[in-house]
Amino acid sequence: MWVNRFRKIGLVAAGILISALPSFSQLEVGGTNLTLSGDMGFNYNGNLNQGVSGHNMGFTGDANLNGNFYNPNFLNFNVQPYYDRIQSNSAFGALTNSSGVNASANLFAGSHFPGTVNYSKGINNVGEFGIPGSELGLAQQGNYQGFGLSWSELLPKMPTLTASYALGDSSSSVLGTQNENRQKDHTFSLLSTYHIAGFRLGGGYIRRDVDSNFAEILDGLPEPVMTSTGTNNYQFYAQHSFPMSGSYSFSWNRTSYAYNDHDSHVANDNGTSDTLNGNLTFLPFRKLTLSFNGAYYDSLLGALPEPVLTGTTLLASSSIGNFHSFLTGFDANYQLIPSLNLHALVNHQQQDFFGRTYNATQFGGSVNYNLNRKLLGSLTFALAVFDTMNEQGNAGIGFTGNVNFDRKISNWEVNANFSYSQNVQTLLLVYTTSSLGYVTNARRRLGNRTFFMAGYSGSHSGITAQSGSSSSANRLSSTFTYRLYSLNGFYSKSNGSAAFTPSGLVAIPPGVPPTLFGPDAVIVYGSKAYGLNLSVVPIRRWTISAGYADSNGFTQDPLLRTAVGTQLYNVVSQYRLRKIYINSGFTRLRQSVGTPGTAPIRLTTYYIGVSRWFNFF
DSSP states (O other): HHHHHHHHHHHHHHHHHTOOOOOOOOETTEEEEEEEEEEEEEEEEEEEEEEEEEEEEEEEEEEEEEESOOTTTTEEEEEEEEEEEEOSSSTTOOEEEEEEEEEEEETTSSSSSSSEEEEEEEEEEEEEEBBBSSSSSSSEEEEEEEEEEEEEETTSSOEEEEEEEEEEEEEEETOOOOOOOEEEEEEEEEEEEEEEEEEEEEEEEEEEEEEEOOTTTTTTTOOOEEEEEEEEEEEEEEEEEEEETTTEEEEEEEEEEEESSSSSSEEEEEEEEEEEEEEEEEEETTEEEEEEEEEOOOOOOGGGGGGHHHHOOOOOOOHHEEEEEEEEEEEEEEEEEEEEEEEEEEEEEEETTTTTEEEEEEEOOOOOOOOEEETTEEEEEEEEEEEEEEEEEEEEEEEEEEEEEEEEEEEEEEEEEEEESOOOSSTTTOOEEEEEEEEEEEEEEEEETTEEEEEEEEEEEOOSSTTOOOOOEEEEEEEETTEEEEEEEEEEEEEEEEETTTTTEEEETTTGGGBBBBBBOOOEEEEEEEEEEEEEEOOTTEEEEEEEEEEEEEEEEEEEEEEEEEEEEEEEEEEEEEEEEEEEEEEEEEEEEEEETTEEEEEEEEEEEEEEEEEEO
């Protein structure tokens, strides 16, 4: 017992002595120039995990090593290791101490054949399992490792070529659950550009393979799911100037998708998407801009966010391969007077979906007038009306509106925006949708170095393509600042449909037809969160911040309801004494995931220690 006490006292003394060491100047060895800086410290840590306490103490620190050999354009490198670092500035405070390294090297940077190598590794990192529109997701803990290599050919008057390869391996688990998510990612890419006869040409190829072993903690499945996803992406574009201050461009993109679910009766799925786009824009007169465009799509793959396409969501190949769309359009903008802009458009679109053909011609016009008067402050608004027709006749009238307001009222600085759209072109002509969004902010100076700010924002779907597929997000926030004191709070609420990925839920874009996804691939979610944060500087060189946040919500797929909840307290203190910092912190997390009534996990951590920044050489 006494031996352990003397050992701990010795470690503390050594930590204080190291903190007082002087720094050194730059180091040069042969043809190598090195600079090294960083923080070194000594911490005492304690934790209480589900009623079981633990304590430890030891050294902590991070460093930043920069160097070059012979010449920076020949070889330069950067290495940033960190050991037992407290993530006190993360969203979930100092729940764990993490270690790792980030390193990169650049070769032949001044030549026609530059290359880059990078490596990263992190152990015991705390991250966030995201929920769309939520201010606070779920705390998760994990490890990651990644390696990347890139090389380029940049010869004069020759096409450029850049080849890259990257691989990553990560694992994580949401605190309060027993299952672990693992993901391996391999990406290879070739990119090239070339200028010839006034044309700017570019193209590339990207191959990505993702192997995932994950637990759908919000999907109610007790067993882990193993999936493999591979995507190929081909790109090409060309651009050239056009008379009358114009330009024209063309692009082609092909994406192929292959999915394999190792645990399901659905063995595999695949699909291919081709997209063609063309555009011509010019100014026949000084105030008139004309634009012609065309586009062709033969799949719905391009409508999906990248995390969904390369993640773990099963798509329905029957829907992917039974969609074709051809669009041509014309736009005209005329600046009648400095504050008045006129806009007109004509679009024609033909879509084929599951053997049925839909045609529509859309005529539209808008007026954008900027009104600046003392009575109204600064008011900008735009209104547009569209008349859509198909082979059966008139299909209805839609419109969009956008209003911006910005004015100083008495001592208040106020700005606001409101937008509404209905019957805007979506992926399928048979879908009629509407949405609205709004945001407003107010700020006032109350006195010397005293301010108050408040804001509110939101978005809502109106008419939706399918019953139960509506979505919304709202956020209210406020901040009060007095000299070196600051208090802010927030409240947020969101709901909608999302796809599950190992890094969190990804919202499904509005207008994407439900038939694009496989059975049970989309879940419904809802979330509410609120919180407060206080920052003070009670005396010079001493800062304290304290925060509280509470989030709760649910997911449902299709009948099983899963409840999620997170409650977080976090306090951080730092006092600077010359070059030495005295740091301390406290974090308490209460988090639950499962059916309503599931017992939550409770984790409390705290620390105190000293650190000093060094410029070693």
